[in-house]
Amino acid sequence: MDILFILIPVAIGLGLLGLAAFLWSMKAGQYEDLDGAAWRAISDDDLPEDEGKRD
Amino acid sequence: MGYHDRDLSSFVTDVGDGIVHMDLAVEGVRCAGCMAKIEKGLAGLPGITRARLNFTSKRLAVEWSDGAIAPDTVVGTLRDLGYRAHPFDPGAAKSAEAAEARRLLKGMAVAGFAAMNIMLLSVSVWSGNITDITPETRDLFHWISALIAIPAVAYAGQPFFSSAFAALRARRVNMDVPITLGVLLAMGMSLAETFTGGRHAYFDAAVMLLFFLLVGRFLDMNMRRRTRAQAENLAALKGETATKIMPDGSTRLVPVSAIDPGDRVLIASGDRLAVDGVVDVGTSEIDQSLVTGETAYAAVAPGDRVYAGTLNVTGSLTVQVTAAAKGTLLDEVNTLLEAAQTARSNRLRLADKAARWYAPTVHTAAALTFLGWVLLGASWQMALTTAIAVLIITCPCALGLAIPAVQVVASGLLFRSGVLLNAGDAVERLAEIDTVVFDKTGTLTLPEPVLADPGAVAPEALRMAARLALSSNHPLAAALKVHADGLAPVAGAREETGRGVAAAIDGIEHRLGSAGFCGVSADAARAAATDASSLVWYRAGEASAVPIAVSQGIRPDAEEAVRLIAERGLATMILSGDRAAAVDAAADRLGIEDRRAGLTPADKIAVLDALKAAGRKVLMVGDGLNDAPALAAAHVSLSPVTAVHLSQAAADAVFLGDSLMPVVRSIDISRRARRAMDQNLWFAALYNVLAIPIAVLGFVTPLVAALAMSGSSVLVTLNALRVRMGPDRLGIAPQPKDGA
Incomplete structure (x- = not known):
């Protein structure tokens, strides 16, 4: 059962990593505008200037 | 840009480094295209450092180097892009609620993380307890669980602890009291078990309970914030502003919160008053319908009192702002309002009503369990453990979700019905x-006047009158404007304040306005007048003037x-x-x-x-x-x-909107929601009737508690979601006859 001494810290560490990622994303304001984020993903803003000018 | 008669500088806040910030509510944002158009359009202005539109709240945050552009330019640019925008009053922006929502979300994340990890350990212990787990391994798992659970509960449980504490201090019991008690007892007992190397720890139950309840609370909070944001945007777009006359005689548009008693404000004809005051200069007619319900206009002269919410119809006024003085209508309203609101705050919410019988019942059951087992000769540790197990299993997980879950679903439905x-x-x-x-x-x-009978006016005359109305600020002109059929305003039209609009079209003079303005004799005007509507006259060239009846339409x-x-x-x-x-x-x-x-x-x-x-x-x-x-x-x-x-x-x-249907729809949705709430409360009661005997007899293990808790939470949530389903989901279908 010595494997537990590796697996449990790994499990908790991964969980903490997820928690930290979530808290970071929240602090970065990623949940402020959920509808807008969905639309921004499909906008052509990141294309080179000449291609993105269609709107 | 023609927008420089307004000074919006009081809406701008300094954020440091020579950068200033302004928030605007934007109307008409519907798609990603609008977002890109607005942000790119503003980015083109000199000095703009940031322009970001929040699509969810329809608010735009703009920042620029101080002095590079005037705030008017931003609003003007947006108008040129086709969006009506109004700066947000920085004094009205509430950040406390946003902070509270973030706090709940963080608590939820922490509780979720803890629940998952503790569950991982708990499942191992449960399966180990019936197979071959060594006591050392079990103790290790319990210790790790405790180390995760203690900080998690201390952090995520705060909203409940503080609310319960506040209620107890006021000698009341709310739903958070049994929640807090249950969580703290579960933690205490589990810690005791861990210290003594016992078999059962309830860390998972305590943390999971907090997680479920936080989910309910967060959803509730989020929905309320969303509707609140919408309401605030509408308020901003309605322009809760006033034109303040500065000591040097210049005027500047400021948010209402920046107006103090004693200030003087300018109210142009067609403007709605945002403040109460006494007329200083000018005479006019005031539409008080929003204030007293009276539809006939009232004449005002210097010295007369005018109220916020009324509409200045004819002349322009300078008003000296007053606070609500004794004996005025506003004072009376405020006094009555305070009395009514005090009475209202005594009203009990359904959830608190449930808590009133719930908490004493389960606490008595727990106490009786302890006494019963002691009298039957059990050890006091065993009696105490069983009594605490009663409290844990009856902890109002389902009850705490029963009402918020339905409320969230119902307010979402209501939101979509306007x-x-x-x-x-x-x-x-x-x-x-x-x-x-x-x-x-x-x-x-309707809040705006409409034509009493559009068919009574010749179509051509109506079109021309409507076209003239486009150049007018007069409230009655609003009734005609909608009949303009997309015609452009007449170039060179001039409005004589309080009298009417005149314009030359193809060399013929067209006039729209009062009887006198259109050359109608006082006798003829009196003959045409009716009690139910107001008349606007239209005259083309030398033809005889046509009366157009405008009334408050149903x-x-x-x-x-x-x-x-x-x-x-x-x-x-x-x-x-x-x-x-x-x-x-x-x-x-x-x-x-x-x-x-x-x-x-x-x-x-x-x-x-x-x-x-x-x-x-x-x-x-x-x-x-x-x-x-x-x-x-x-x-x-x-x-x-x-x-x-x-x-x-x-x-x-x-x-x-203009429709009265939302009233009917809100009654329908609420009745359905109330039925679901009642069902959920009955379900929670039934759950307790079944769970208490099991717990009293000492059969509750952490596994049973976890299953019962999550099972009942999922059931009440599913029942809440049922409110959205059914034949009358979107429209207004016949109401079932079994109304509450």
């Missing part, structure tokens, strides 16, 4: 009503809405401050028998009190300043979005 909730418990109260009381002016009738679907309300078995009634003739006309058309006219705010409250004394539960629908106390005094209240600020704040919910 009803924004101010009060979270409005849904449960809306379901109980048996009488609907309407205000007339602005509630049953909302287009008011008749159907009133009929549907009657169909649901509810009594209807009109309480109006307007003249009897005007009230009778509207009431007869809508088929409302019970009507009272010429009421003061105190009269309205008296009628509501009489109804309450007779055991009736009243839904008050009103918009005027004179309705505000009645809105607060009624069992539950609705207000159209065009209502004055005070009334909107006093109402439990605000509905959007």
Whole structure:
């Protein structure tokens, strides 16, 4: 059962990593505008200037 | 840009480093294209450092180097792009709620993380307990669980702990008291088990309970924030601003919060007053319908008192701002409003009512369990463990979710039907009503005037009159503007304030305005006048002038809405401050028998009190300043979005648009929601009836507790989601006859 001494810290560490990622994303304001984020993903803003000018 | 007559600098805040910030509510944002268009359009302005549109809240944050551009330029640019925008009053922006929501979300994340990891360990212990786990391994797992659970509960449980503490200090019991007790006891007992190397620890139950409850609370909070944000945007777009006259005589547009008593403000014709005051310079006519319900205009001269919410019709006025003084209408309204709101705060929410019988019941059961086992000769540790297990398993997981879950679903449905909730418990109260009381002016009738009979005017004359109306600020012109069919305003049209608009088209002079302005004799004007409507005259060249009747139109679907309300078995009634003739006309058309006219705010409250004394539960629908106390005094209240600020704040919910259907729809949705709430409460009661004996007999293990808790939570949530389903999901279908 010595494997537990590796697996449990790994499990908790991964969980903490997820928690930290979530808290970071929240602090970065990623949940402020959920509808807008969905639309921004499909906008052509990141294309080179000449291609993105269609709107 | 033609926008430089406004000074918006009081909406701008300094964020440091020479950068200034302004928030705007933007109207008409519908898709990603709008977002890109606005952000790119503003980025093109000199000095702009940031322009970001929040699509969810429809608010735009703009930052630029101080002095590079005027705030007007931003609003003007947006207008050129085709969006109406209004700066947000920085004083009105509330960040406390956003912080609270972030706090709940963080708590939820922490509780979720802890619940998952502890569950991982707990499942191992449960399966180990029936197979071959060594006590050392079990102890290790319990210790790790404790190390995760203690900080998690201390952090995520704070909203419940502080609310329970506040309730206990006020000698009340709310739902958070049993929650707090359950969580703390579960933690305490589990720690004791861990220290003594026992078999059962309830860390997972405690953390999972917090997680479920935080989910419910976060959803609830989020929905309320969303509707609140929408309401605030509408308020900003309505322009709660005033044109302040500075000591040097210049004028500047400022948010209402920046106006103090003693300031002087300029009110142009066609403007709605945002402040109360005394007329200093100028004479005019004032449309007080939003304040008193009276539809006839009142003449004002220097020295007369004018109120926020009224519309300045003819001349321009300089008004000296006053605070609410003794003996004025506003003072009376405020006093009545305060009294009504105090009475209202004593009202018990459904959840707290449930908590009132719930908490004593389970706490007594736990105490009896302890006594019973001791009397039967069990060790006191065993008796205590069993008693605590009773508290843990009955901990109101389902009960805590039963009502919030339904409220979230119902307020989402209401939001989509154009009803924004101010009060979270409005849904449960809306379901109980048996009488609907309407205000007339602005509630049953449209807030803007409409043509009394568009067919009575020759189409060509109507088109030309409408085209002229486009150049006018006069409130009556609004009724004609909608008939302009996309025609452009006449170039060179000139408006004579308070009289009318004149313009030359193809060499012929067209006039639109008062009888005198169009060359109609006073006798002819008197002959054409009626009681129910106001007349606007139109004249082309030397042809004889045509009268166009404009009146307060009944909302287009008011008749159907009133009929549907009657169909649901509810009594209807009109309480109006307007003249009897005007009230009778509207009431007869809508088929409302019970009507009272010429009421003061105190009269309205008296009628509501009489109804309450007779055991009736009243839904008050009103918009005027004179309705505000009645809105607060009624069992539950609705207000159209065009209502004055005070009334909107006093109402439990605000509905959007010209239709009266949201009133019917909100009753329907609330009744369904209330049924689901009752079912959920019954389910929670049934759950406890089953769970308590099992716990009292000492059969509860952490596994049983976890299953019971999550199972019951999922069930009540599913039942709440059922509110969205059914045949009348989107439209207004016949109401089932088994109404609550």
